[in-house]
Structures are given as structure tokens and as C-alpha cells.
Amino acid sequence: MSDEKTDELRALLAGRPETLQVVDSLLAVWPEHAAYLLKSFSPRTTAMLDATEAAASAARKLIAGQEATFAGDYRWTCDRLRDEELFFHREGHYRLSTFAEANAEVYSNHDYMGRYVNGLLLTQLLWYNHVATFEMFLNSVLPNADKPFDYLEVGPGHGLMVYFAAQSPLCRTLEAWDVSAVSLRETRAALKTLGLTKPVSLVETDILQTKRPDRRFDLIVISEVLEHLEAPDVALRFLRDCITDDGRIFINVPLNSPSPDHIYLLSTPEEVTALVEGAGFKVEQLSLFATQAKRIESALTNRISVSAGVIARPN
Numbered sequence: 001m002s003d004e005k006t007d008e009l010r011a012l013l014a015g016r017p018e019t020l021q022v023v024d025s026l027l028a029v030w031p032e033h034a035a036y037l038l039k040s041f042s043p044r045t046t047a048m049l050d051a052t053e054a055a056a057s058a059a060r061k062l063i064a065g066q067e068a069t070f071a072g073d074y075r076w077t078c079d080r081l082r083d084e085e086l087f088f089h090r091e092g093h094y095r096l097s098t099f100a101e102a103n104a105e106v107y108s109n110h111d112y113m114g115r116y117v118n119g120l121l122l123t124q125l126l127w128y129n130h131v132a133t134f135e136m137f138l139n140s141v142l143p144n145a146d147k148p149f150d151y152l153e154v155g156p157g158h159g160l161m162v163y164f165a166a167q168s169p170l171c172r173t174l175e176a177w178d179v180s181a182v183s184l185r186e187t188r189a190a191l192k193t194l195g196l197t198k199p200v201s202l203v204e205t206d207i208l209q210t211k212r213p214d215r216r217f218d219l220i221v222i223s224e225v226l227e228h229l230e231a232p233d234v235a236l237r238f239l240r241d242c243i244t245d246d247g248r249i250f251i252n253v254p255l256n257s258p259s260p261d262h263i264y265l266l267s268t269p270e271e272v273t274a275l276v277e278g279a280g281f282k283v284e285q286l287s288l289f290a291t292q293a294k295r296i297e298s299a300l301t302n303r304i305s306v307s308a309g310v311i312a313r314p315n
């Protein structure tokens with residue numbers, strides 16, 4: 001059964017050598033995951049498969065020589081998420097609700113963080129909803145810049161979006177903020193490995209505490225961060241003050257998505273719109289992508305994870 005799925009998956013990825021390499025190195029460690037991956041890859045559009053290949057090409061540089069470790073850490077991360085899902089579906093809320101709790105359990109536990117961050121890198125290309133929002137960033141956000149732009153990202157993780165933003169000839173300056181020194185170290189190392197030559201200003205700061213910078217940004221990205229905050233409304237209002245009058249913000253936030261360090265639960269697209277518009281933005285586009293490309297309505301009804309990709313402008 002697993003062999004059949006593997007063959008089908010490999011056939012689907014013919015002509016996508018970077019993706020196939022990552023998938024093969026994962027299946028060497030976790031062959032039973034082929035069925036999940038087949039469901040995740042089958043519904044991808046050509047544009048999504050192209051975005052997957054771009055992410056895989058970058059990820060392969062970051063994991064070179066440590067493929068088995070990253071594959072093992074991805075499996076471990078999926079196990080942690082399954083534990084959180086069981087709690088969420090039993091109790092109806094995320095297990096943690098304060099930054100102090102997430103910090104004690106996750107952020108300050110370096111061993112845990114190391115594995116978790118490795119696992120999350122692979123989700124960027126293996127999970128349907130993660131690829132879908134990444135594709136939105138590549139094809140609906142970056143190319144729509146019509147003049148030189150200054151880029152700010154909050155919580156850049158491995159810096160893949162910073163890296164791809166930097167490839168735009170219109171990208172003038174790049175800055176990224178993160179509360180975690182460990183995470184920023186990862187970002188710096190990853191951008192160096194990826195060979196980024198444009199300078200990136202990496203700033204250690206808490207989005208909920210930081211002072212208003214003396215400059216404003218034309219494109220702001222905050223991806224998979226709001227659900228980590230006690231007060232996402234405060235963060236968005238702050239970013240509203242940091243954006244140019246004709247600037248754009250790209251927000252990627254998951255709904256009903258239990259994770260060891262998710263503390264702020266959003267359950268519906270209406271809540272996302274209210275949050276973003278309440279902070280002084282006008283939503284131009286809100287796209288929803290469910291795990292495994294499930295139907296959005298049934299995913300929302302059954303509280304299965306859905307990623308919301310939002311493009312908004314100052315109101």
C-alpha cells in the first residue's frame with residue numbers, strides 16, 4: 001500500500017527534482033507518510049508545484065548533509081501537533097493562552113525549539129496550506145509591486161520570504177524583526193547559506209513592546225506570527241503606523257490550528273477580517289486554504305486547520 005502511494009507520489013513529482021529529493025529523504029525515514037503526502041501534493045496547481053519547487057530548492061541548501069535529522073525532526077513535529085489536535089478537539093481551545101506559558105514550554109527549551117524549527121522548515125513545502133500561502137506571496141504579493149519598495153517582515157523564521165522578496169529588482173531595503181535571538185540567528189545563518197547578497201537589517205524586538213521606527217515600509221509581511229501573540233490587534237495597529245500610505249501588508253494566519261506555541265485562537269474568516277480592519281487596514285484579498293486541500297466549508301465546520309492569506313492596505 002505504502003509502496004503504491006510512494007510510486008504515485010514520485011510520478012507526480014517527475015520534473016520537480018528538488019521537491020522529489022526532499023520527499024525521498026523524508027520517506028527514507030518515514031515511509032508511512034507517503035499517503036499523507038500524496039493527498040497534500042495531488043491537488044496542487046502548476047503554480048503551487050512551482051512554488052513548492054522554489055521552496056524545496058532553498059530548503060535543500062539549508063538541510064544539506066542533515067537530511068535524516070530534518071526528516072526525523074519533521075516527524076517529531078507532526079507528533080507534537082497531533083497531541084495538540086487531540087486536546088483542541090476535546091476542549092475546544094488551544095492548550096496554552098499566554099506568552100509566558102509558550103516561553104516556558106517551547107521558546108526557552110533549546111532542544112525542543114531546535115527540532116521544532118527544523119520540522120517547520122519542511123512543512124513549508126510538504127503541507128498544502130503552507131505552500132498555498134507561500135505561492136500567494138510569490139505570485140500575488142511580490143509581482144504587484146509597481147515601484148521600489150522597502151520590505152519589513154515580522155517573525156521571519158528561516159527567512160525564505162525575506163530571501164524571495166530580495167530577488168525582486170524593485171526591493172530597495174530589507175528589515176526583519178523577531179523577539180527571539182535564537183530565531184534571528186537561524187534567519188541570519190539561513191540567508192547566508194542561501195547566498196543572499198543584499199543587506200538585511202535583523203532586529204531583536206517584541207512587536208508588542210517595540211518603539212515606532214523612524215522610517216516606514218511599503219510592504220510588510222507577518223506570516224504565522226499573530227497566533228503566537230496575546231494581543232494580535234495591538235501588533236497590527238502598530239504595523240498600521242509603520243506602513244506607507246500606499247503600502248501593502250501580507251498576513252498569513254491559521255484558523256483552528258493547534259500547535260505547541262499557538263496561544264491566540266481565530267476560528268473564522270470573519271474574525272480575521274474584523275481583526276485586520278479593526279487595526280485600520282482595508283482587506284483587498286482574503287484567501288483560504290485548508291489542510292490537505294479539504295473543502296473550506298467542511299474544514300471550518302469541523303474545525304480543521306485553514307490558513308488565511310490576507311492582502312490589505314491602510315484604510
Ligand SMILES: C[S@@+](CC[C@H](N)C(=O)[O-])C[C@H]1O[C@@H](n2cnc3c(N)ncnc32)[C@H](O)[C@@H]1O
Pocket residue numbers: 154155156157158177178179180183205206207208222223224225228229
Ligand atoms: C512560526 S514562526 C514563523 C516563521 C515564518 N514567518 C513562517 O511563516 O513560517 C513565528 C516567529 O514569530 C516570532 N515571534 C513570536 N512572538 C513574537 C513577538 N512578540 N514579536 C516578534 N516576533 C515574535 C517567533 O520568534 C518566531 O520566529
